[in-house]
Amino acid sequence: MGKEASKSKIIIFGGTGYLGTYMVKASIKLGHPTFVYARPITPQSSPHKINLHNEFRSLGVTVVEGELDEHEKMVAILRRVDIVISMLPFPQVPDQIHIIEAIKVAGNIKRFLPSEFGIEEDRLSFLPPFEACLDKKRKIRRAVEASGIPYTYVSANMCAAYFVNQLLRPHEEHEDIIVYGSGEAKVPFTYEEDVAEYTIQVANDSRTCNRIVLYRMVKNVLSQIELISMWEKKTGRSFKRTHVPEEEVVKLAESSPFPDNVRAALIHGIFVKGDLNYDLQENDLEISSLYSDYKYTTIDQLLDIFLVDPPKPALAAF
């Protein structure tokens, strides 16, 4: 990377969120002038949100307060940056159409990364509740392509700290661990700090323009059973494995209220069927091959982090 002055300017939408906070910090760490477009602080804002705005400002981030439908404000700020990364949550995925419209008017954006960071939705399909969420992301992909804005779609697969928290429940006292299906299906995990650092690199890389980038690091493709065994070795404990059979997961996806139905449909495709472990094609862009010098965090190393200072669980999932 070149000198500070030559670094691209990056704006992050949803930068105060679970994954967005990692993204903002990675952008700063890699020396990019960083902007966050966030909804305004109000008397109802949580202390967490207020503290985060202050922390960002102390790190040199330009925090711009605005709503997603404030078109003129958005265009004005986009004219001051080069790259747009959206970290908005699932319910706000369709609202990214406002960002696309503003990018078109601004006319200067070199790369847009819409809110993806999970499943490669053009390659996979799931049970209906999760499929409906993915459909919103597919629609945004098609709108981005129709707009002619240079883009990159990041398929980061499963956020490792998020799912270690969900599966192993290290913050709780318990003797058992729930295993979905046989627990043998292999799942690709990426630690959130790596999702963020890789993404900042991807956003600045000409090789990834108008491409999908898949995060699938060899050492981080693990089954639930392997994950539990690693955790048992680290903690010196042993856990009872309580298996939830596939039929039960399907029933939960069909009959639970939102958002539990979405969660069950996601668990079915990922942890029961192992759908994320599809074969890569010759022309696929895989992240650890693109940046072979970058030392990503292995799950083994992440579990060591959990032993010392466990990353907090996300506040909400879908």
Ligand SMILES: NC(=O)c1ccc[n+]([C@@H]2O[C@H](COP(=O)([O-])OP(=O)(O)OC[C@H]3O[C@@H](n4cnc5c(N)ncnc54)[C@H](OP(=O)(O)O)[C@@H]3O)[C@@H](O)[C@H]2O)c1
């Ligand atoms: N692969 C994985 O395992 C994994 C895990 C987690 C997330 N993800 C993906 O990462 C992306 C971000 O998800 P996340 O969980 O990090 O998001 P999040 O924390 O739920 O929300 C991100 C931010 O979006 C803004 N926001 C929330 N509601 C809004 C609304 N009604 N209108 C406008 N802005 C609103 C908020 O920022 P302000 O209040 O500052 O505006 C919030 O901090 C999603 O695409 C998600 O699918 C993937």
